[in-house]
Amino acid sequence: MRKKKTAVRIGVTLFVLILIFPILLLAAGSLMGPAELKESYGSVLYGSGGELQWKLFPLYPTLKAYLQLLLDSPDFFVMFWNSCRQTFTVLAGQLCVGLPAAWALGRYRFKGRKLVLYLYMILMILPFQVTMVSGYTVLSFLKILDTHWAVILPGIFSTFPVFLMTKFFQQIPDSLLEAAKVDGAGTWEVFFRIGLPLGMPGVVSSLILNFMECWNAIEAPMTFLKTKSLLPVSLYLSNITANDVATAFAASILIMAPSVFLFACGQDYLEQGILASGLKE
Amino acid sequence: MRKKQRKHWVKKWNFTFPSKKESWIPWVLLAPSLTGVGIFILIPFADVVRRSFFNAVGSEFVGLENYRGVLENEAFRLAAGNTVRFLIVCLPLLLGSSLFFGILLLNTGRKSGILKSGFLLPMAVPAGSVVLFWQLFFDQGGIPNEALQKFGVHGPDYMNTPKAFGVLVVVYIWKNLGYDMILWLSGLLGIPDSLYEAARMDGADGLKCFWHITCPLLIPTAFLTGILSLVNAFKVFREAYMIAGNYPHDSIYMLQHLFNNWFLKLDMQKMTAAAVMLAFILGLILIGSQKIEEKRRTNM
Numbered sequence: 001m002r003k004k005k006t007a008v009r010i011g012v013t014l015f016v017l018i019l020i021f022p023i024l025l026l027a028a029g030s031l032m033g034p035a036e037l038k039e040s041y042g043s044v045l046y047g048s049g050g051e052l053q054w055k056l057f058p059l060y061p062t063l064k065a066y067l068q069l070l071l072d073s074p075d076f077f078v079m080f081w082n083s084c085r086q087t088f089t090v091l092a093g094q095l096c097v098g099l100p101a102a103w104a105l106g107r108y109r110f111k112g113r114k115l116v117l118y119l120y121m122i123l124m125i126l127p128f129q130v131t132m133v134s135g136y137t138v139l140s141f142l143k144i145l146d147t148h149w150a151v152i153l154p155g156i157f158s159t160f161p162v163f164l165m166t167k168f169f170q171q172i173p174d175s176l177l178e179a180a181k182v183d184g185a186g187t188w189e190v191f192f193r194i195g196l197p198l199g200m201p202g203v204v205s206s207l208i209l210n211f212m213e214c215w216n217a218i219e220a221p222m223t224f225l226k227t228k229s230l231l232p233v234s235l236y237l238s239n240i241t242a243n244d245v246a247t248a249f250a251a252s253i254l255i256m257a258p259s260v261f262l263f264a265c266g267q268d269y270l271e272q273g274i275l276a277s278g279l280k281e
Numbered sequence: 282m283r284k285k286q287r288k289h290w291v292k293k294w295n296f297t298f299p300s301k302k303e304s305w306i307p308w309v310l311l312a313p314s315l316t317g318v319g320i321f322i323l324i325p326f327a328d329v330v331r332r333s334f335f336n337a338v339g340s341e342f343v344g345l346e347n348y349r350g351v352l353e354n355e356a357f358r359l360a361a362g363n364t365v366r367f368l369i370v371c372l373p374l375l376l377g378s379s380l381f382f383g384i385l386l387l388n389t390g391r392k393s394g395i396l397k398s399g400f401l402l403p404m405a406v407p408a409g410s411v412v413l414f415w416q417l418f419f420d421q422g423g424i425p426n427e428a429l430q431k432f433g434v435h436g437p438d439y440m441n442t443p444k445a446f447g448v449l450v451v452v453y454i455w456k457n458l459g460y461d462m463i464l465w466l467s468g469l470l471g472i473p474d475s476l477y478e479a480a481r482m483d484g485a486d487g488l489k490c491f492w493h494i495t496c497p498l499l500i501p502t503a504f505l506t507g508i509l510s511l512v513n514a515f516k517v518f519r520e521a522y523m524i525a526g527n528y529p530h531d532s533i534y535m536l537q538h539l540f541n542n543w544f545l546k547l548d549m550q551k552m553t554a555a556a557v558m559l560a561f562i563l564g565l566i567l568i569g570s571q572k573i574e575e576k577r578r579t580n581m
Contacts, residue, residue: 009389012382016399019455022414023406029413044420052427054417101314104307111304116311122564123322125508127515129540130560133552134325136544157317187306216407218519219537223544234409238523248413255410263405267398270405274463278505 023256024056029249031061037246045245065250076236076251083232086151086221087214091207093156098206101162102199103191106169107177117166120159128219139224150224151232155214160277161206167276168202169195205273208266215259326560333553347554354551359531360539367449367535368514375454375510376503379461384495386462387469397466401459408519415524419448445530452524453517460513461506468502469495504574508567 029037036058037045043052069076104110105117135154139145144153172195180190196203221232233255237248244251263270336343351357382400386393418424419439426436439448472495480490518537521529527542528534536559543552 005389008385012385012389012396015382016396019458020399020402022411022418022455023402025417026411026414041417043422044417051430052417052422052424054424054427097313097317100310104310108307108310110307113307116315120318122567123318125512125567126560126563127512127537129515129518129537130556130563131322131326132540132544133549133556134322134329137328138321138325153317154321157314157321159314159318162314212405212407216409216519218408218522222522223541234407237409237412238526252410252413256406259405259407260402263402267401270401271463274460275467277509278464 025054026249026252028056028058030065030253031063032058032249033060033062033064034246036060037249065247069247069250069254073247076233078229079231079233079236082230083215083234086148086232087211089152090155090214091210093152094158094161094210095203097156098161098165102165102169103195105162106166107195120163123159124163132223136223145224146226146230148230151217151220154220161210164206164209164273164276165199165202168199172198201269201272202276204266205269205276208262208270209273211262212259329553330557332549333557337550347550348558351551351554351558356539357555360534360536363532363534364536368511371450371453371514372507372510374450375457375461376506378454379458380465382458383462383465383469387466400462403456404460408523412523415452415520440525441530443530443532445525446532449517449521449533452520453514456520457510457513461510464502464506464509468499472498500577501574504570508570511566
């Protein structure tokens, strides 16, 4: 029995190593100098013939690629900054709009509540392609196509965060809120003193999941933005040329860094969020 | 004292069922969100539905002409076929493998936290950052082919043959395995141990336990996981686009590519009709699965 468990454990561990192999390989590549990169991956990336030799440990580790990327590539810098602006504005907006809405849906019983919830649920799962034309129409009507707002505004009114936070607010026991009300707390006080602190896990998991979603945005910026200097960093590697290969590995790592960092800090919240995004009401 | 008690109950009543006077509060709280959703999604989508029945200029009602145009379109047939094929292959594969690994992980006992992180990590990796790896991996002279070469086998070209379909399947599973596993794990942990113990007392072995206890009790989780995986399946376009661009090999030319290319050509008639159809079909699947689930629950 014991032996079997160990065997399973080893098997699963090996599989997990395969799963994270892409990340490890990119990390290793980001520490290689141009010469070593060419030698290892030249056959594929430069088309320079020879054999591909992948390795997880660079022979001559160097931070050159990172330095070059951070100090010498204005393109990358601009796109990274665009991503930050778009993502953080969307997240802030989602909180401002979503918190009250989620509180209403989670803590009040009123006519039409079920309808709104169902509507939000359906909107939440529609793929981008369905709302692509309609989104384009309204953005061009508002004359904000090809500006940051074309990505930000539709992102703010995504219904997913509302749905997610609603679920967490629903889980707060009634008795706590009643007690506060009996003690004379007003509607606002109940929300800020009790609802918000107790619903915090929901807020955090919504922030994490939506950060990953926004940071990974490809479809919306690709469709609604034309000017290259407005594109987010998630599209940086989509048109890479042979000249950029030396920094491409480092770019990969820097693009995933914020997302992976958040993942490492808030994995518990992330899991709670995944579980709560279930469609059951 | 009694008065106070009464007051308490009235307050309690008011909180759970706010009086008429307070019934506007939730709507005020919902107002910003609903307004935004209305402006950015509902109203324009209603306009899309309307336009799907009109000609390109929007002057003449053409009935279902646009829909026929879409359905007869060859690119649409290819893309719709590929998308359906992708879903039929991927969903069972993903659901099965994530359940398999979920059960394995539970059986490895304590301290499996780090392994779970490993499964989940791909979810946090943006499509735009891992594309370089996929290029290295699936190139004709890529990592697996190089290994095959050592044994004298000449590996296939993955991206420009029907094998591209397999590439997309691998990428999708890589990305979503952990996500689905979390959902399965919560379902598995929700099954009380006492059931298994009782079954074992009666002499049931592991496989029997699985078929007669685990499977039936996991059906609600399966529904949920299935729907969420379907949603995520549409996001595989990100990887597909990053790896292969707007016109990939025919075998992975999906509805998402088609929408994108129609959009670039500003083929609004086809787009509106196709968007309405896609929304309709997805809505049907969602509502249908909810209904089946509800029915099953009441029968239990």
